[in-house]
Every structure is written in C-alpha cells, then in structure tokens.
Amino acid sequence: MTRFRPSDERELVDVVAAAAAGEEPLEIVAGGSKRGLGRPLQTPHTLDVSAFAGIRSYEPEELVLTAGAATPMAEIEAALDKAGQMLAFEPPDWRALLDSGDASPTLGGVLACNLAGPRRIKQGAARDHFLGFRGVSGRGEAFKAGGRVVKNVTGYDLCKLLAGSYGTLAVLTEVTLKVLPRAEDTRSILIRGLDDATAQRAMGAALNSAHEVSGAAHLPRGESGRDKPLTVLRLEGPEPSVAARATALTAELAAFGVIEEARGAHSVRLWRGLRDVEPFAEFGDRAVWRVSTPPTSGPALATAIAQKFDARHFFDWGGGLVWLAVAGAKDGGAAAIRAALNASGGHATLVRGAPALRAAVPVFQPQPPALAALTRRVKESFDPKRVLNRGRMYPDL
Amino acid sequence: MRMPTPDAAVIARRAEIAAALRRIVPGEGVIVSEDERRVYESDGLTAYRQPPLLAVLPSTTEQVAQVLRYCHEHGVKVVPRGAGTSLSGGALPLADGIILGLAKFNRILDVDFANRCAVVQPGVTNLGITHAVQHAGFFYAPDPSSQIACTIGGNVAENSGGVHCLKYGVTTNNVLGIEMVLINGEVVRLGGKHLDAEGYDLLGVMTGSEGLLGVVTEVTVRILKKPATARALLVGFPSNESAGNCVAAIIGAGIIPGGMEMMDKPAIHAAEDFVHVGYPLDVEALLIVELDGPSAEVDHLIQRVEQIARAHQSVSLRISNSEEERLAFWAGRKAAFPAVGRISPDYYCVDGTIPRKRLPDVLTHMRALSQKHGLRVANVFHAGDGNLHPLILYDANNTGELERAEEFGADILRFCVEVGGVLTGEHGVGVEKRDLMPAMFDEVDLNQQQRLKCAFDPAGLLNPGKVFPQLHRCAELGRMHIHRGQVAFPDLPRF
Numbered sequence: 001m002t003r004f005r006p007s008d009e010r011e012l013v014d015v016v017a018a019a020a021a022g023e024e025p026l027e028i029v030a031g032g033s034k035r036g037l038g039r040p041l042q043t044p045h046t047l048d049v050s051a052f053a054g055i056r057s058y059e060p061e062e063l064v065l066t067a068g069a070a071t072p073m074a075e076i077e078a079a080l081d082k083a084g085q086m087l088a089f090e091p092p093d094w095r096a097l098l099d100s101g102d103a104s105p106t107l108g109g110v111l112a113c114n115l116a117g118p119r120r121i122k123q124g125a126a127r128d129h130f131l132g133f134r135g136v137s138g139r140g141e142a143f144k145a146g147g148r149v150v151k152n153v154t155g156y157d158l159c160k161l162l163a164g165s166y167g168t169l170a171v172l173t174e175v176t177l178k179v180l181p182r183a184e185d186t187r188s189i190l191i192r193g194l195d196d197a198t199a200q201r202a203m204g205a206a207l208n209s210a211h212e213v214s215g216a217a218h219l220p221r222g223e224s225g226r227d228k229p230l231t232v233l234r235l236e237g238p239e240p241s242v243a244a245r246a247t248a249l250t251a252e253l254a255a256f257g258v259i260e261e262a263r264g265a266h267s268v269r270l271w272r273g274l275r276d277v278e279p280f281a282e283f284g285d286r287a288v289w290r291v292s293t294p295p296t297s298g299p300a301l302a303t304a305i306a307q308k309f310d311a312r313h314f315f316d317w318g319g320g321l322v323w324l325a326v327a328g329a330k331d332g333g334a335a336a337i338r339a340a341l342n343a344s345g346g347h348a349t350l351v352r353g354a355p356a357l358r359a360a361v362p363v364f365q366p367q368p369p370a371l372a373a374l375t376r377r378v379k380e381s382f383d384p385k386r387v388l389n390r391g392r393m394y395p396d397l
Numbered sequence: 398m399r400m401p402t403p404d405a406a407v408i409a410r411r412a413e414i415a416a417a418l419r420r421i422v423p424g425e426g427v428i429v430s431e432d433e434r435r436v437y438e439s440d441g442l443t444a445y446r447q448p449p450l451l452a453v454l455p456s457t458t459e460q461v462a463q464v465l466r467y468c469h470e471h472g473v474k475v476v477p478r479g480a481g482t483s484l485s486g487g488a489l490p491l492a493d494g495i496i497l498g499l500a501k502f503n504r505i506l507d508v509d510f511a512n513r514c515a516v517v518q519p520g521v522t523n524l525g526i527t528h529a530v531q532h533a534g535f536f537y538a539p540d541p542s543s544q545i546a547c548t549i550g551g552n553v554a555e556n557s558g559g560v561h562c563l564k565y566g567v568t569t570n571n572v573l574g575i576e577m578v579l580i581n582g583e584v585v586r587l588g589g590k591h592l593d594a595e596g597y598d599l600l601g602v603m604t605g606s607e608g609l610l611g612v613v614t615e616v617t618v619r620i621l622k623k624p625a626t627a628r629a630l631l632v633g634f635p636s637n638e639s640a641g642n643c644v645a646a647i648i649g650a651g652i653i654p655g656g657m658e659m660m661d662k663p664a665i666h667a668a669e670d671f672v673h674v675g676y677p678l679d680v681e682a683l684l685i686v687e688l689d690g691p692s693a694e695v696d697h698l699i700q701r702v703e704q705i706a707r708a709h710q711s712v713s714l715r716i717s718n719s720e721e722e723r724l725a726f727w728a729g730r731k732a733a734f735p736a737v738g739r740i741s742p743d744y745y746c747v748d749g750t751i752p753r754k755r756l757p758d759v760l761t762h763m764r765a766l767s768q769k770h771g772l773r774v775a776n777v778f779h780a781g782d783g784n785l786h787p788l789i790l791y792d793a794n795n796t797g798e799l800e801r802a803e804e805f806g807a808d809i810l811r812f813c814v815e816v817g818g819v820l821t822g823e824h825g826v827g828v829e830k831r832d833l834m835p836a837m838f839d840e841v842d843l844n845q846q847q848r849l850k851c852a853f854d855p856a857g858l859l860n861p862g863k864v865f866p867q868l869h870r871c872a873e874l875g876r877m878h879i880h881r882g883q884v885a886f887p888d889l890p891r892f
Contacts, residue, residue: 061648062754147819155864240697243693
C-alpha cells in the first residue's frame with residue numbers, strides 16, 4: 001500500500017502512467033469526506049491529490065471561478081460569500097450522513113459526485129455549472145476540456161461526463177465553474193399535517209405556479225421533529241419580490257391547510273438541514289438511499305417500501321427525490337426499491353451503508369446491457385487499464 | 398474546406414444501398430433521384446453544398462435502428478439531419494454517405510404538467526413544444542432564433558442556446574431524457590422524467606455532440622411556467638466601453654436578466670432602417686435588458702437597472718410600459734440578421750464567446766480586422782453570457798470575397814480564444830470551425846475527445862468530417878504509449 005502525493009501535474013502524470021503500466025489501481029483522495037460513498041475500493045495504492053488546491057481566478061462580474069480541484073469547499077464558499085455569490089446548485093455537506101467526521105469536502109469531490117441540493121429543481125446540479133477542467137486521464141495524459149466562459153459548445157461536453165463519474169475517468173486538477181448571485185432574501189412557506197400524496201400535490205401546485213419556487217420538500221410525521229408532517233416551500237429573490245410571492249402563494253395554497261412562514265435565518269437553517277439529510281444523520285445503522293424518480297411517483301414508491309420494511313423517508317425536489325432510511329432488510333432494501341423503480345422510472349443510489357452491504361448490492365442503479373456496455377467502452381476510452389477508482393461505481397468499471 | 402475523400406466504391410453501390418434501405422423504409426422514404434437529393438445539399442451554412450449519396454426518412458425508432466445497423470454492417474456513412482438550420486454545416490451531406498432525416502418524427506408524445514415535462518419526437522420544432530404546452534401557461538425555455546423551424550433533435554445535437562439562456566440555461570440544462578440509437582442499431586434510453594443519471598452522464602455528452610455519437614429518436618424536456626410578466630429597457634450608450642461596463646455592473650449587482658442583448662452602431666442602423674421601431678441612431682451601442690418573473694420583482698429590478706444604466710453614461714433610456722412596446726424593443730434585434738441581409742448581398746454569421754470584460758478590446762480589434770480584410774462587420778451580442786455574433790458583410794459574386802469573409806471570421810474566433818474565450822458559443826463546430834479546433838485544443842485534448850467518439854462509433858461512420866480537423870483510426874488512438882520507458886511504480890519516487 002503506497003500513498004502517492006504528487007505536487008504538480010507532471011508528477012501526477014508520472015504516477016498515473018506508472019499505475020497504468022503496472023495495471024495497479026489507485027484510489028483518488030483529497031479531503032476524504034466521501035470515501036464511504038460508492039462501492040468499497042480494494043486498490044493497492046492511494047493517490048492523494050490535495051496539492052492541487054487554491055483559487056486560481058475569481059471574477060464575480062464574469063460569474064466564473066477557477067480553482068484547484070482539491071480546494072476545500074469552505075474556502076470556495078468563503079470567497080463566494082464575500083462577493084455575495086454562491087454555487088447555485090447548493091452542494092450538500094454529507095459529512096454527518098457519511099460519518100466522515102471533520103474531513104474536508106473539496107470542490108473536485110463535489111463535482112466528481114455531481115452533488116446537488118434542494119435548488120436542483122430550479123438551478124440544476126453540479127453538472128450544469130461545470131464549465132471546464134484540466135485533468136489527467138487513466139492513460140496518464142494531461143488534457144483539458146470546456147472553457148472559462150458560461151456559453152460554450154466547442155467539442156464534446158466532457159464536463160458533463162466527468163461530473164458524476166466518481167473519479168473513474170480522469171483525475172481532475174483544475175476546474176472552472178459558473179457562479180451566481182446569492183438571493184437577497186429567502187422565505188419559506190410551511191404547511192402542516194398533509195399526508196404524502198396530498199403534500200406532493202401541494203408541492204406540484206407550487207412548482208407549477210409562476211412564483212419561482214426554489215425548494216419543495218416534505219417531511220412526514222417523525223421526520224419533521226414534531227408530531228405533524230411538514231411541507232416546506234422556498235422563495236428566494238429581492239425582498240419585495242419574496243414578500244409579494246409569499247402572499248400570492250399562501251393564497252393559492254390555502255386549500256391545503258394552515259400556512260405559516262419561516263423567514264431569514266430560520267428558513268436558511270431549515271433548508272440546510274434538508275440539504276445535508278439531517279433527519280437521517282442519527283440513524284447510523286440504517287441503509288440510506290437517494291432515489292430520483294418522477295415527482296408524482298415519489299409517494300407511491302415510499303409507501304411500497306414502507307409496507308415491506310421498517311423504513312423512514314422524506315421528499316425533496318417536489319417529490320422527485322425520495323430519501324429512504326431502511327432497517328431490517330438483508331440487502332438494505334435494494335431489490336424492493338429497484339423493483340418499485342421499474343414501474344415509475346428513475347434510479348436509486350445507496351448513499352450510506354456498511355462496507356459489506358455496499359460490496360454486496362449494487363450501489364448505483366444497474367444498467368440494461370446495451371447501456372452497461374456503452375458505459376464500459378466510455379470508461380476504457382479514458383482509462384483502458386481501469387486504474388482510476390476501479391470498482392467505485394460498478395464492479396467491472 | 399477539405400472533406401474526407403468520398404469512397405467511390407460506396408457511391409457505385411448507390412442503387413444496391415437504396416434497394417436495401419427501401420426494404421426497411423418502404424415507399425417514398427428513400428430518396429435517390431438527383432433532383433430530390435439536391436434538396437438536402439446544404440444546411441444553414443449555405444456556402445457549402447454537396448448532395449448526399451441518398452436520403453432516407455424513417456418514421457419509427459425500429460426503422461432508424463435497422464437503417465443504422467445496415468450502414469454499420471456495410472460501411473456506409475450517415476449524416477443525421479433535423480430541419481437543416483445548422484449554421485456550422487453540421488448537417489452538410491457527404492457524397493458517399495446517406496442523409497438520415499428525422500422530419501417524420503414530428504409528434505408530441507406526452508405532455509405531463511404534473512411532472513413539468515413533455516416527451517416529444519426529435520422532428521418537433523422548438524417552438525412546437527411551446528405551442529403544445531402554452532394553453533396551460535407553460536413554455537420550453539431555450540429559444541434559438543431559428544425556433545420556428547429548427548427541431549428539438551437538432552437542438553440536442555447542437556446544444557442550442559437563445560437570447561434567454563443566461564437565466565434559463567441552454568438545451569443541456571433543459572433536457573431530461575432521450576431515446577437514442579447507436580450506430581450498431583442498439584437502442585439506449587438515457588434519463589427520463591426524473592433528474593440526473595445513475596451512471597455516467599451520457600445524456601450530457603450526447604447534447605452538443607453534433608450528430609457524431611448517435612441518433613436521437615425521442616426527447617423529454619423540462620417545461621416551465623411562463624413568467625408572470627416581462628419588461629424591457631432600451632438603453633443607448635456613447636461607447637462600447639460604457640455599454641460593456643453597464644452589463645458588468647448589472648451582473649455585479651446580483652441581477653440576472655432574462656435577456657441582455659447588445660448591438661453596435663452598424664447593427665443598430667441596419668435594424669432601424671429595416672423595422673423602424675425608434676432605435677436611437679446617434680449612439681455607439683444599444684442594450685436591451687429584459688427582466689422577467691414575478692411582477693413585484695420585475696418592477697423592483699427595472700428601477701435598479703435604470704439607476705445602473707444612468708450611472709454608466711447612458712444617453713438614451715426607455716422602459717417598456719406595455720407588451721407591445723417590449724416587443725418593439727426586441728423587433729430590431731430579432732430582425733438583425735435579415736436587416737443586415739438587406740444592406741449586403743451576403744453576410745456570414747460568426748459565433749464565439751469571450752469573457753465579457755474583454756468586449757471593448759475585441760470590438761476594437763474587430764475594427765482593425767475589418768480594415769485588413771476590406772469587409773464591413775455589424776455586431777449583435779448576447780451580452781449577458783459573452784456570446785458574440787459578428788455579421789460579416791460580403792458579396793459572393795465578387796471573386797474571393799467569400800474566402801476573405803471566412804478568413805475574417807477565423808481571425809475573430811482566434812482572437813476570442815486568445816482573450817480567454819471559445820470558438821463557438823451556440824452554433825457548433827461542424828465543418829465551419831473544424832480546422833480552428835487546434836487554436837483551442839492541443840492534440841492530446843482532441844485525441845481524448847475522439848476516443849470518446851470511438852466508444853460510440855468505432856468505425857467512424859456517424860457524421861465524419863465534422864468537428865475534428867484530423868481523423869484518426871480508433872485502433873491507433875487506443876494504443877498506449879509507454880511513458881518515458883517506465884514500466885511500473887518501482888521506478889517512481891514516492892512523493
């Protein structure tokens with residue numbers, strides 16, 4: 001077991017080229033906050049890329065930021081905050097969920113996992129803000145793709161491919177992102193007491209309005225921290241706009257029951273908790289699943305799983321994101337969850353589970369044969385010897 | 398522009414290939430006669446013309462799969478085509494390749510308001526999607542100026558933008574899923590009515606792949622509720638610098654307008670002479686800033702943008718107070734291309750993106766290039782996202798002028814890259830900018846892109862001659878070169 005810590009791109013190229021020549025896989029690590037995400041690795045070597053850190057350029061008026069891939073998220077967020085801007089895809093901090101302590105999440109890790117929070121429904125995921133990168137392929141070749149401007153169709157969009165590839169295609173060294181102004185004001189509308197199906201309809205009505213709702217979540221009884229379910233809708237923007245939309249939306253949703261408001265810091269805290277999956281952080285022994293499905297299918301899926309297992313759940317993305325915490329199932333609920341998805345469409349990722357469970361059941365949604373074969377060819381086009389994070393996503397990848 | 402040398406043996410088999418394809422797509426779906434083939438000889442980049450070997454117009458996914466399987470097995474090249482509005486020659490035919498036209502895929506399959514999406518066939522026009530959902534107050538956001546004609550399948554291939562993409566994103570941010578057929582005839586579904594992919598984001602790669610990776614046979618798009626209101630400002634400036642600074646200040650103030658367009662003096666004059674909507678003629682630059690969204694927000698932000706504009710030496714400023722007035726502000730901008738077409742026998746539309754702050758430098762440099770090449774240029778500019786559309790005026794009847802216009806365009810794009818921008822913001826590389834790719838990407842970069850192509854299309858049959866200046870065999874690209882004679886870790890120092 002060797003830990004390599006290249007200090008520049010040339011040394012990184014040497015390490016990856018040697019790994020390819022010897023066909024000895026590497027686990028790519030920077031902050032290490034997501035080592036427990038994906039299938040457990042059994043690589044002989046670790047590639048520590050934390051030297052590729054630091055903000056290289058940030059011009060708020062261009063809405064573009066370039067940084068080393070291993071730059072800690074805390075540093076990125078502090079710089080953006082100072083200029084009144086943000087990463088609009090609301091990257092979550094899963095350290096409590098993944099029990100990764102005070103490990104430091106990095107920008108490259110967020111991109112490699114294509115993370116996104118509640119604002120995904122309005123502003124997209126990490127993929128939608130990833131403009132360009134430099135990296136080293138599994139062939140041990142340094143290359144670049146994309147650019148440093150927000151509108152670009154020159155060549156294939158390799159940023160999309162790298163986002164969500166969990167480090168299995170290339171080692172990112174430098175990344176460029178689109179950033180956006182932070183909203184001046186935020187306010188949440190709260191409805192109490194709705195069952196899942198009714199809550200989904202309420203969220204749908206809000207998202208189908210012209211009020212630019214930027215978050216729509218529902219916590220069933222128990223998960224809400226109270227004895228009544230809680231539905232939360234978020235409005236962001238200039239203060240007069242937020243106030244006017246809150247009034248209008250409250251009126252439009254009056255039929256769904258008593259409506260309260262959470263303002264300012266209270267609203268911010270509420271959404272941070274949802275973003276970071278706080279309701280499930282304490283259930284350390286449960287398998288936690290992140291299920292993406294058409295929003296109207298969310299409630300039925302959650303019901304189907306609850307009938308089979310001791311399962312807790314809550315909804316984000318207007319019902320399209322179902323968080324499940326399953327106990328008492330040998331496979332963590334994998335078979336049942338994926339059977340339910342066969343009917344509704346979508347995919348389930350085992351975000352938290354003991355290493356043995358993550359080795360035994362597919363962590364990522366299994367793909368039909370033609371797509372799995374294409375995925376494998378894509379992997380080999382970047383990393384023919386499969387040395388980068390081998391097995392992190394699929395056993396043979 | 399050199400295209401790959403046509404394979405005479407394939408051309409000689411035209412009748413045989415037509416007969417085989419007729420067994421898959423019966424009746425009039427296979428087009429062989431010279432007159433009818435000529436219909437497909439070019440796309441929106443009309444300077445290049447080449448009738449295809451033949452054209453085939455399937456109407457089902459199964460037919461597309463069989464056609465591609467046949468072409469794969471018999472080594473026949475394939476150029477997919479939607480409405481043929483590409484401005485970069487993406488659908489330019491090959492003498493030894495078939496045109497695979499998706500025009501018959503023109504049905505809206507499913508409008509799902511509850512999940513805010515629509516499932517459509519690729520031959521549906523961009524505007525056709527909005528037409529199918531607007532009765533319920535919804536719209537499809539990306540709005541390329543050819544939206545009345547261009548198809549969603551073509552939009553996916555080119556990752557099309559439009560004037561509202563700073564706020565609403567381009568095609569890739571608004572497509573949820575596709576069904577596609579690989580060159581070997583396999584049908585693959587990517588995404589759906591849910592968000593994000595379970596594995597690699599191949600949907601993201603397909604979007605903007607210019608017909609080189611697969612043929613899209615179904616598209617699921619996100620639809621949005623129409624904003625409650627939209628209002629625009631029309632602001633004149635004494636210099637491009639002051640207009641550029643105003644754009645930066647608006648964004649610096651945290652405002653993301655629905656649209657933010659800039660025109661330079663030649664473009665303002667051409668547009669005003671054409672549509673007579675009252676554009677000021679004594680300004681150097683004109684900015685249209687449109688704010689859309691909830692009424693309270695729009696009214697609030699209009700005031701702030703007005704303050705910013707006045708602080709940046711605006712010399713004329715109008716705010717729309719009615720829908721009619723807002724549309725009038727846009728009329729000149731939307732008619733800019735035909736307006737320029739009126740003052741010149743031909744024009745060549747260039748498409749590059751720059752960091753916004755470099756706009757004054759780029760426009761100054763463009764004036765110098767205009768003198769060097771002896772051709773006039775008018776500029777329209779998606780100012781919000783730095784996407785330039787210089788329109789180079791020329792006369793194709795004058796020997797050598799087309800070539801000079803192209804050289805002028807190439808000089809502009811090289812300068813875009815030099816100042817930190819890119820070769821194309823929304824029109825695609827196609828054949829037009831293919832040979833400029835090395836200005837932006839080195840050989841390693843381009844080879845990696847082509848290896849991805851090999852994963853989809855190892856024989857290189859899909860739309861060859863586009864995007865990449867040099868074609869390499871996949872076997873050659875796949876070879877691993879031993880790095881500086883190293884074999885494995887023992888030779889390496891531990892860091």
